[in-house]
Amino acid sequence: MARLxxxxxxxxxRPRADERAxxxxxxxxxxxxxxxxxxxxxFGSGGRHVGSxxxxxxxxxxxxxxxxxxxxxxxxxxxxxxxxxxxxxSYFSARHFLVGEQESTAVHTAGVNAQSVRSELVSDRLGEHxxxxxxxxxxxDAPPPGSVVLYYGGHRYATTIAAGTVIxxxxxxxxxxxxxxxxxxxxxxxxxxxxxxxxASLGAQYFESFSLADVNHILRVLLLVLLSAALVTTxxxxxxxxxxxxRSLRPLSSVSRAxxxxxxxxxxxxLPEAEGDPDLAGLxxxxxxxxxxxxxxxxxxxxxxxxxxxxLRSPLTTLAASLDVLEAHADELEPAGQRALVLLAADLRRFxxxxxxxxxxxxxxxxSADVALEDVSAAELVRRSVEAGLRSLPPDxxxxxxxxxxxxxxxxxxxxxxxxxxxxxxxxxxAFYGGGATVVVATPGPVxxxxxxxxxxxxxxxxxxxxxxxxxxxxxxxxxxxAAGRRGAGTGTGLGLALVAxxxxxxxxxxxxxxxxxxxxxxxxxxxxxxDEPPVGDRPEASG
Numbered sequence: 411m412a413r414l415x416x417x418x419x420x421x422x423x424r425p426r427a428d429e430r431a432x433x434x435x436x437x438x439x440x441x442x443x444x445x446x447x448x449x450x451x452x453f454g455s456g457g458r459h460v461g462s463x464x465x466x467x468x469x470x471x472x473x474x475x476x477x478x479x480x481x482x483x484x485x486x487x488x489x490x491x492x493x494x495x496x497x498x499x500s501y502f503s504a505r506h507f508l509v510g511e512q513e514s515t516a517v518h519t520a521g522v523n524a525q526s527v528r529s530e531l532v533s534d535r536l537g538e539h540x541x542x543x544x545x546x547x548x549x550x551d552a553p554p555p556g557s558v559v560l561y562y563g564g565h566r567y568a569t570t571i572a573a574g575t576v577i578x579x580x581x582x583x584x585x586x587x588x589x590x591x592x593x594x595x596x597x598x599x600x601x602x603x604x605x606x607x608x609x610a611s612l613g614a615q616y617f618e619s620f621s622l623a624d625v626n627h628i629l630r631v632l633l634l635v636l637l638s639a640a641l642v643t644t645x646x647x648x649x650x651x652x653x654x655x656x657r658s659l660r661p662l663s664s665v666s667r668a669x670x671x672x673x674x675x676x677x678x679x680x681l682p683e684a685e686g687d688p689d690l691a692g693l694x695x696x697x698x699x700x701x702x703x704x705x706x707x708x709x710x711x712x713x714x715x716x717x718x719x720x721x722l723r724s725p726l727t728t729l730a731a732s733l734d735v736l737e738a739h740a741d742e743l744e745p746a747g748q749r750a751l752v753l754l755a756a757d758l759r760r761f762x763x764x765x766x767x768x769x770x771x772x773x774x775x776x777x778s779a780d781v782a783l784e785d786v787s788a789a790e791l792v793r794r795s796v797e798a799g800l801r802s803l804p805p806d807x808x809x810x811x812x813x814x815x816x817x818x819x820x821x822x823x824x825x826x827x828x829x830x831x832x833x834x835x836x837x838x839x840x841a842f843y844g845g846g847a848t849v850v851v852a853t854p855g856p857v858x859x860x861x862x863x864x865x866x867x868x869x870x871x872x873x874x875x876x877x878x879x880x881x882x883x884x885x886x887x888x889x890x891x892x893a894a895g896r897r898g899a900g901t902g903t904g905l906g907l908a909l910v911a912x913x914x915x916x917x918x919x920x921x922x923x924x925x926x927x928x929x930x931x932x933x934x935x936x937x938x939x940x941x942d943e944p945p946v947g948d949r950p951e952a953s954g
Contacts, residue, residue, distance in 0.1 A: 477655070477659060478652070478655040478656065478659055481651055481654070481655035481658070482648055482651040482652045482655055483651075484651065485647045485648060485650055485651025485652075485654065485655075486644055486647050486648040486651060488647060489643050489644045489646065489647020489648070489650075490640065490643070490644040490647070492643070493639060493640035493643035493644060494640055497636035497637070497639065497640050500632075500636060501629070501632060501633055501636055504629070504632055505629055508625050508628060508629065509622070509625060512603065512620070512622060512625050513592060513603060515620075516592070516603050516605050516618075516620040517590075517592065517605055519618070519620070520605035520607055520616070520618040520620075521590075521607060523550045523551070523558070523616070523618060524607035524609060524616040524618075526549075526550065527546045527547060527550060527560065527609070527616055528609045528611070528612065528614075528616075530542075530545075530546040530549070531543065531546055531562070531609075531612055531614070532611070532612070543560055543562050543563070543565070543567045544567050546560070547559075547560045547567055547568070547569055548569060550569075550618075557569050557618070557619050558616075558617070558618050559577055559616075559617040559618075560614060560615070560616055560617070561582075561614060561615040561617075562609075562612065562613070562614040562615075563613075563614075577604065577606075577617050578593055578595060578604070580593065581593045581604060581606050581617070582606070582615070582617075584606065585606035585607070585608050585615045585617070586608075586615060587608075588608045588610055589608070590605075590606060590607050590608065591605075591606050592604065592605050592606070593606075594622075595619075597619065600621060600622075600623050601621075601622040601623065601626055602619045602620060602621055602622060603619065603620050603622055604617060604618070604619045605617070605618050605619075605620070661684070661690050661693065661694075664681060664682075665681065665693070665697060668680070668681055668697070668701075672701060672704070677701070677704070677705040677708065678705075679701070680698050680701060681694045681697050681698055682694070712772050713772075715768055715771070715772040716768075716769065716772035718768075719765050719768040719769045719772060720769070722765050723765060726758075726761065726762055726765060729758055730758065730762065733751075733754065733755055733758055736751055736754075737751065737755065764905065767905040767906075767909055768905070770909060770912075771887065771905065771908065771909065771912065781825045781828070781916050781917070782825050782826075782827070783823050783824060783825055783917075784823070784824070784825070784826060785821050785822070785823050785941050786821065786822055786824065786826060787820075787821060788814070788817045788820040788821060788822045788852065788865055788940070789814035789815075789817050789818050789819075789820065789852065791822060791824070791826065791829060791830075792812070792814050792817075792833070792850065792852050792867055793812055793814060794830075795829060795830040795833035795834070796810070796812050796833060796837065796850050798830050798833075798834060799830070799833050799834035799835075799836075799837040799838070800837065802834060802838070803837065803838065803841050803846075804841070807841055807846045808846050808848075810837075810840075810846070810847040810848055810849055810850050810869075810870075811848070811849050811850070812849075812850045812851075813849070813850070813851045813852070814851075814852045816851075816852060816853045816854060817852045817853065817854065817865050820854075820865060820940055821940065821941045821942075822865070822938055822939075822940065822941055823939075823941035824917045824938060825913075825916065825917055828913035828916060828917055829913065829917060829938075831909065831913055832909070832910045832913040832914055832921075832936065833850075833867075833869070833936075835906040835907065835909055835910045836869040836907075836910060836934050836936075837850075837869065838906060839906055839907060839934070840869055840870075840871040840873070840932075840934075843871075843873055843874075843932075844871030844872065844873025844874075844931060844932055845871060845872060845873050846871065847869050847870065847871050848870050848871055848872055848931070849868075849869075849870040850867070850868070850869050850870075851867075851868050851870070852865055852866070852867045852868075853865065853866050853868075854866075855937050858939060862939045862940060863939070863940045864919075864937050864938060864939050864940060865937070865938060865940060866935050866936065866937050867935070867936045867938075868933050868934065868935045868936075869933070869934045870926050870927065870931060870932070870933045871926065871931045871932055872926065872930055872931040873931050873932060874931075875925060875926065875929075875930070875931050875932045876923045876932045881922065881923040881924070884907050884923060885907050885908055885910070885911040885921070885923075886908060887904065887905055887908040888904035888905065888908075889904060889908075910934075910936075914936055914938070917938060918938065918939055919936060919937050919938035919939065920936075920937050921934065921935065921936050921937070922934075922935055923935075
């Protein structure tokens with residue numbers, strides 16, 4: 411039996427190409443006659459194109475995934491790979507053990523049964539009786555649904571269940587040569603292992619097949635369990651990755667919120683100290699130190715602007731008084747002197763206004779801007795603000811049409827002085843750069859996320875308009891845009907629209923620039939939230 415086991419081990423280690431050949435397949439994996447190519451044909455030159463396309467898709471996917479999503483996917487893939495690897499090792503180890511154990515049992519059982527058949531045949535020397543070999547194999551205790559086939563004396567004897575069983579030619583050749591062998595085969599759609607034992611003393615060959623259905627069932631159940639475990643492990647890995655990435659990126663979310671608050675003007679924003687976390691302590695300390703320096707620099711610049719503006723007011727007052735004296739005696743000057751006086755007066759008044767604007771901005775930067783909110787009629791406030799703004803413009807300038815019919819009965823809670831100043835600056839901007847405002851229209855606006863309704867006040871002109879690339883920058887300080895140079899006004903200070911944005915922001919609204927109707931000219935829009943309507947007896951009227 412020891413020699414039999416060694417021979418069987420050598421036979422089982424051989425390639426099973428002949429088994430595939432017995433089933434109609436070719437050794438290279440192709441199937442003659444059905445037109446299907448060999449398996450090696452899958453790896454043709456087209457695989458390179460498929461690989462490059464997949465690489466491009468992976469790069470595009472990474473661009474659309476955030477850091478947290480990439481970490482989550484990485485955790486999920488890691489859990490999947492680990493579970494599949496462990497499941498594969500477990501499955502193939504179990505398969506190797508179960509199949510090996512079944513083969514050993516089959517070889518041992520076939521050897522015992524072959525020895526029993528040999529003993530019965532040797533005990534009766536009347537070999538010409540054809541019923542004796544059949545009776546010998548019928549007496550074999552073969553486990554169902556196994557089958558027994560005996561080749562003896564040039565005849566084939568088989569049990570009833572093995573009547574149609576075909577022994578593979580390779581297996582028969584090995585046993586005919588006196589070598590015990592095994593081979594896996596499929597009978598009736600079920601897997602079997604066939605064992606061949608030569609009976610050399612009688613010139614017979616004994617074959618017995620054993621079913622592997624139980625082993626296959628166990629392996630299928632094991633595979634299903636391992637796949638379920640891999641799925642559960644992958645889901646747990648994704649959940650763990652989501653949780654871990656969220657906790658890891660939480661400090662970055664805090665940094666992002668703090669940076670947005672600082673960009674919105676809340677310079678007192680700081681990150682909380684990261685106690686007990688040395689990895690985050692450096693980030694928190696560096697960020698807070700950077701914001702401290704930024705706040706200090708902005709405050710220093712605001713103080714400098716305020717100090718310079720205050721220092722300029724005294725000499726400006728003296729110059730203005732001197733200018734009044736000169737203008738009172740302008741008739742006594744030569745024509746050249748009168749022209750010089752007109753230019754001096756225009757530049758001095760422009761300088762005075764710029765200093766006033768700088769003082770207004772510096773107070774806002776320093777946080778000392780006073781805001782006196784009052785509930786006023788929106789329509790009346792818009793009309794009186796337009797009237798007040800037109801007084802500072804040349805009298806020969808065309809007056810714009812004012813339409814407030816859509817907001818009659820609507821009330822605003824605003825600082826009237828700041829709203830009137832914002833409207834005056836928009837009218838002045840239209841006069842300097844757009845040939846004068848053509849329409850001032852007030853309409854209901856969209857509802858804010860907090861549920862409050864709004865109104866929109868638009869100032870339109872028919873000038874060259876504002877380029878799309880400048881519609882945000884025009885509200886920066888001292889930015890006059892390319893159109894200012896083309897139109898050659900030279901009258902503005904570059905602070906008017908910056909003050910408009912500041913006044914509107916302090917009133918809780920926003921302002922933007924867009925194209926005028928039909929794409930002609932510019933349209934500046936102020937949007938403000940509507941106040942709750944006050945009682946009839948408590949509705950203060952807007953004053954000019």
